[in-house]
Amino acid sequence: MHLNEFIVHFIDVFNIYHLKFLQVQTLLALYICGICGIFKIQYKKLHMNRILTLLIVFFVLFSCDNVKKTTSEGSISEHKTEKSDTEEPTFGLVIHGGAGTILKKNMSDSLENAYKQKLEEAIRVGHEILKNGGTAMEAVTKTINIMEDSPLFNAGKGAVFTHEETNELDASVMDGATLNAGAVTGVTRIKNPIDLALEVMNNSPHVMLAGEGAEIFAQEKGFELVDPYYFYTENRFQSLQRVKQKESNSISSSSSSTFDPYIKDSKFGTVGCAALDKNGNLAAGTSTGGMTNKRWNRIGDAPIIGAGTYANNATCAVSSTGWGEYFIRAMVAHDISAMMEYKGVSLKEAAKEVIQEKVPNLGGNGGIVAIDKDGNVTMEFNTAGMYRAHMNAEGELVIGIYKD
Amino acid sequence: MHLNEFIVHFIDVFNIYHLKFLQVQTLLALYICGICGIFKIQYKKLHMNRILTLLIVFFVLFSCDNVKKTTSEGSISEHKTEKSDTEEPTFGLVIHGGAGTILKKNMSDSLENAYKQKLEEAIRVGHEILKNGGTAMEAVTKTINIMEDSPLFNAGKGAVFTHEETNELDASVMDGATLNAGAVTGVTRIKNPIDLALEVMNNSPHVMLAGEGAEIFAQEKGFELVDPYYFYTENRFQSLQRVKQKESNSISSSSSSTFDPYIKDSKFGTVGCAALDKNGNLAAGTSTGGMTNKRWNRIGDAPIIGAGTYANNATCAVSSTGWGEYFIRAMVAHDISAMMEYKGVSLKEAAKEVIQEKVPNLGGNGGIVAIDKDGNVTMEFNTAGMYRAHMNAEGELVIGIYKD
Incomplete structure (x- = not known):
């Protein structure tokens, strides 16, 4: 599985479960940091590159968030009407x-x-x-x-x-x-x-x-x-x-x-x-x-x-x-x-x-x-x-x- | 951070976000498998022990679920009652x-x-x-x-x-x-x-x-x-x-x-x-x-x-x-x-x-x-x-x- 494919699949799974992305990102950050921590304890000799790669995965996921928000159908943002301050109030x-x-x-x-x-x-x-x-x-x-x-x-x-x-x-x-x-x-x-x-x-x-x-x-x-x-x-x-x-x-x-x-x-x-x-x-x-x-x-x-x-x-x-x-x-x-x-x-x-x-x-x-x-x-x-x-x-x- | 501390912290974070544990476990499994996939692509020489360790982390998390269910106050799991097949139905x-x-x-x-x-x-x-x-x-x-x-x-x-x-x-x-x-x-x-x-x-x-x-x-x-x-x-x-x-x-x-x-x-x-x-x-x-x-x-x-x-x-x-x-x-x-x-x-x-x-x-x-x-x-x-x-x-x- 390529990295991009994996990320898309991962996003879909989270979408199915109706999780909010910002929450997911926070959790992922914590999780990845935790995993890094374990790795550091158990494999002290590992190169820092590993940790960097994991952090990159996290930031790639973060950047996918906004793209997804504007394309998903039926999301909570659908029924919001953008209003400027100068606009006449609607009725x-x-x-x-x-x-x-x-x-x-x-x-x-x-x-x-x-x-x-x-x-x-x-x-x-x-x-x-x-x-x-x-x-x-x-x-x-x-x-x-x-x-x-x-x-x-x-x-x-x-x-x-x-x-x-x-x-x-x-x-x-x-x-x-x-x-x-x-x-x-x-x-x-x-x-x-x-x-x-x-x-x-x-x-x-x-x-x-x-x-x-x-x-x-x-x-x-x-x-x-x-x-x-x-x-x-x-x-x-x-x-x-x-x-x-x-x-x-x-x-x-x-x-x-x-x-x-x-x-x-x-x-x-x-x-x-x-x-x-x-x-x-x-x-x-x-x-x-x-x-x-x-x-x-x-x-x-x-x-x-x-x-x-x-x-x-x-x-x-x-x-x-x-x-x-x-x-x-x-x-x-x-x-x-x-x-x-x-x-x-x-x-x-x-x-x-x-x-x-x-x-x-x-x-x-x-x-x-x-x-x-x-x-x-x-x-x-x-x-x-x-x-x-x-x-x-x-x-x-x-x-x-x-x-x- | 010790492994146990990390797990407890991780569970708390998920509890705050009111996620259901079974869903979380499924997602974790998918995520870990994905991470393993990336690791295999990028670090083909890594020992299988790494993957096994990750899987163990997952199963430890799984086993923590029931413990948490009985101790957490006010969480969504609070009102779930675990029933075995042989147990008398509650009323x-x-x-x-x-x-x-x-x-x-x-x-x-x-x-x-x-x-x-x-x-x-x-x-x-x-x-x-x-x-x-x-x-x-x-x-x-x-x-x-x-x-x-x-x-x-x-x-x-x-x-x-x-x-x-x-x-x-x-x-x-x-x-x-x-x-x-x-x-x-x-x-x-x-x-x-x-x-x-x-x-x-x-x-x-x-x-x-x-x-x-x-x-x-x-x-x-x-x-x-x-x-x-x-x-x-x-x-x-x-x-x-x-x-x-x-x-x-x-x-x-x-x-x-x-x-x-x-x-x-x-x-x-x-x-x-x-x-x-x-x-x-x-x-x-x-x-x-x-x-x-x-x-x-x-x-x-x-x-x-x-x-x-x-x-x-x-x-x-x-x-x-x-x-x-x-x-x-x-x-x-x-x-x-x-x-x-x-x-x-x-x-x-x-x-x-x-x-x-x-x-x-x-x-x-x-x-x-x-x-x-x-x-x-x-x-x-x-x-x-x-x-x-x-x-x-x-x-x-x-x-x-x-x-x-």
């Missing part, structure tokens, strides 16, 4: 309107356009706030408001129906700067649940309030309660009837019929937003009507901090959409952040591992949108489609529905 | 009955004995199950049942009162083998909420059910609903009256008065258990009445997977107790697991960082009990006391109340 936001079996063949052009227009309208609202120096949290909540007010999405006005033909809404927000959070679940008279989640965060000693209690809190804080009929939309009501029809035709248990793949379309859908503001603060929020035909006051992942929503200035801001039960069990939003924090991987790598491996391995599906502290954005999903959009500091807009 | 469990301002000076001998006796009774139930080959989940739920049925703890029979003078109970369980989970929140007629959380996990398509819906589910599954008056205990009712009295005397907002340090005693308290069974499966569970004087159907950390309860066979099982809002925001239970999984630290190190640094930095307090996949146990808290006990495979029992 950006990313949204989703739900993930599921969204296929081009099932979608009319006019419906597709309606979705795209609403996604663009929503993201432009948040972008304008960020551009003008507003907070990430303001951008997140105002952007989500637009989607909550649209019957296109399963949140606010377009919320799906429960088994009892009611609409029970969930929402949560998290502030990456303070790690403060707010959430509401099972509210039936709150027009914009994301606003109530924010109110819980800002003006209550609690993080999470449920049902009637959350609505009493809302009233105390001056929220106007809407008639539950506000949430009635013919489309969603018909979806429930179809699901119930299928359920009554089916001999299978409620457990399996609730998750019939054929009707997945009408069950998923949540809206969410993750944003980075000019001050380097991250925030995330998620709002949903839950799952069509849900029963027993079921709580999904959307109002669960760490599952549906997570933000931490040290890492990233994440909003989830998908089969909530699996997103809770996989702690999707927090797991992506933890992987970045403790494993040193990029947002993209962390999101990919969680959404393409961990969640499907449990049997679940869905997706996330996320933005990291440097403004890098990821929109990862393992379903046929996910309504999504992002916009960066330069105003570049990306809108997507299907898998590319 | 164990750890419980808590709540953390808070528990001070010896405020506690009568008879009350202290009552707590110790109940903790011992509970842990022996779980230990017997594990000893006889039962599952970790069975041990967790049956152990918690004992504490739920005792008025000493803020769970089941001893649940604290809400602002509206009701008792709203929360509970959750998680199975480390499947990452399956179940939780209920805001139930008022379920004698043992931990059993209903288990039922949600095993026999519903959902992870989390709330309030009346959860109770309808319970009835459908054959649970007997108790009269809400079952949860009335004079002590807890008087605690609520004292808190309300303080609140009405106070000019401060509801936000601060709800968390007056003087009355912390009566607010905290939760029961929980984490267990490892003979099959190497982990499970955790938590049950609580929440926080005295809680309002608006507040949900704390106990029923939140990842905050109050988390179990993963790859890492550990954790049950939390403390100021729930901060435990949700810090994602306490999942963060400990993630730190072990991604950072490679021991359970003890991870728990210490989360409970002694992360949670207090947010302004919260409380504690956790946890057991890892090798049977190592930790009981970490940052309050004056935590009712706690653990028992290992050898039947060694440790019971504690105050800080040691």
Whole structure:
């Protein structure tokens, strides 16, 4: 084996084991010095050339370090953005309107356009706030408001129906700067649940309030309660009837019929937003009507901090959409952040591992949108489609529905 | 430097860098072989003795590994248990009955004995199950049942009162083998909420059910609903009256008065258990009445997977107790697991960082009990006391109340 070959092989072995090179170099230096020491004790007559050769090997290895750093893929340096002091602070936001079996063949052009227009309208609202120096949290909540007010999405006005033909809404927000959070679940008279989640965060000693209690809190804080009929939309009501029809035709248990793949379309859908503001603060929020035909006051992942929503200035801001039960069990939003924090991987790598491996391995599906502290954005999903959009500091807009 | 000194120094350096010894040995072998190769190319005349000496150094290093494992403190090897094929599989469990301002000076001998006796009774139930080959989940739920049925703890029979003078109970369980989970929140007629959380996990398509819906589910599954008056205990009712009295005397907002340090005693308290069974499966569970004087159907950390309860066979099982809002925001239970999984630290190190640094930095307090996949146990808290006990495979029992 030639010296060069040996060195390359040696570097590869260390790479496999994810060792940091500077540490390895220090260890090698100590090791070589030690070996030299032993040699000196045991072979006092050896020429100094031997020691020099060993030292040369060490310095050659040292010089390989920088070369390797710039060529290796997926290394920790990948997600760092170089910023000069004079550069404008970056900002950006990313949204989703739900993930599921969204296929081009099932979608009319006019419906597709309606979705795209609403996604663009929503993201432009948040972008304008960020551009003008507003907070990430303001951008997140105002952007989500637009989607909550649209019957296109399963949140606010377009919320799906429960088994009892009611609409029970969930929402949560998290502030990456303070790690403060707010959430509401099972509210039936709150027009914009994301606003109530924010109110819980800002003006209550609690993080999470449920049902009637959350609505009493809302009233105390001056929220106007809407008639539950506000949430009635013919489309969603018909979806429930179809699901119930299928359920009554089916001999299978409620457990399996609730998750019939054929009707997945009408069950998923949540809206969410993750944003980075000019001050380097991250925030995330998620709002949903839950799952069509849900029963027993079921709580999904959307109002669960760490599952549906997570933000931490040290890492990233994440909003989830998908089969909530699996997103809770996989702690999707927090797991992506933890992987970045403790494993040193990029947002993209962390999101990919969680959404393409961990969640499907449990049997679940869905997706996330996320933005990291440097403004890098990821929109990862393992379903046929996910309504999504992002916009960066330069105003570049990306809108997507299907898998590319 | 003598050979022995060099080896010890070398091992220390590797320990500092948290490298796994087997990996290091493999790398050393490759490295030494490489060095030998270079030597052979450059010094073809060298005697074979040199190579033999190097190989001996390698094998001496190998033999040092086990010695180091048993003596190093806080290193990654700390939580590894060496098992021979013939050895009985290890098992164990750890419980808590709540953390808070528990001070010896405020506690009568008879009350202290009552707590110790109940903790011992509970842990022996779980230990017997594990000893006889039962599952970790069975041990967790049956152990918690004992504490739920005792008025000493803020769970089941001893649940604290809400602002509206009701008792709203929360509970959750998680199975480390499947990452399956179940939780209920805001139930008022379920004698043992931990059993209903288990039922949600095993026999519903959902992870989390709330309030009346959860109770309808319970009835459908054959649970007997108790009269809400079952949860009335004079002590807890008087605690609520004292808190309300303080609140009405106070000019401060509801936000601060709800968390007056003087009355912390009566607010905290939760029961929980984490267990490892003979099959190497982990499970955790938590049950609580929440926080005295809680309002608006507040949900704390106990029923939140990842905050109050988390179990993963790859890492550990954790049950939390403390100021729930901060435990949700810090994602306490999942963060400990993630730190072990991604950072490679021991359970003890991870728990210490989360409970002694992360949670207090947010302004919260409380504690956790946890057991890892090798049977190592930790009981970490940052309050004056935590009712706690653990028992290992050898039947060694440790019971504690105050800080040691």
